[in-house]
Amino acid sequence: MFELISLKQLIYEVQDMKFMNIITFAGALAFSSLVLAEGGGDKAFEKMMTANAKAMEQYAISQGKSAPVAKEYEYGMKVDVVKVISVVRPAKVCAVVPAAMTYEDSEGQLNTITYTVAGDCRKRGG
Numbered sequence: 001m002f003e004l005i006s007l008k009q010l011i012y013e014v015q016d017m018k019f020m021n022i023i024t025f026a027g028a029l030a031f032s033s034l035v036l037a038e039g040g041g042d043k044a045f046e047k048m049m050t051a052n053a054k055a056m057e058q059y060a061i062s063q064g065k066s067a068p069v070a071k072e073y074e075y076g077m078k079v080d081v082v083k084v085i086s087v088v089r090p091a092k093v094c095a096v097v098p099a100a101m102t103y104e105d106s107e108g109q110l111n112t113i114t115y116t117v118a119g120d121c122r123k124r125g126g
Contacts, residue, residue, distance in 0.1 A: 045098045048088045049114075056086060056102050056110065065110050068102055073115040080105040094121035 049070070057067040073079070081103045088100040097119040102112040 042098070044091065045088070049100060052086055052088050052100065052102065052112075056112065059085060060110055063110075065108065068110040068112040070100065070112040070114055073113045077113075079103075079113065080107075082106050085110065090117050090119050092121075093119040095119050 053067075053070070060067040083104040084101060085104060086102040090099045091097045095118075096116050098114060099117045100112060100114045102110060104110055
């Protein structure tokens with residue numbers, strides 16, 4: 001029923017478990033520091049916004065229009081969207097995060113608005 005093991009073998013198994021726990025903890029800590037670094041989400045969003053601004057500048061030139069300037073959405077703001085050109089997607093986290101949309105209005109002008117939305121949370125519906 002029970003297997004007898006030597007004290008030496010037991011010590012090695014405990015040390016192996018401790019080592020694996022330490023490695024697992026260190027890995028989790030490293031991953032969380034990358035994901036949850038102060039301003040990390042904002043830095044990633046800023047990089048995406050910079051890339052989007054460059055792409056929209058190129059698009060505006062190709063369409064013979066002026067490049068859009070990003071404005072922050074305010075509650076009740078009238079948004080005249082005729083055609084969505086680009087969307088900077090929200091982060092894949094369970095939190096409120098920034099997002100942005102570039103669109104063409106009924107006058108043919110390009111506009112970019114930034115706003116906050118619920119992040120793309122992987123655990124939906126329970």
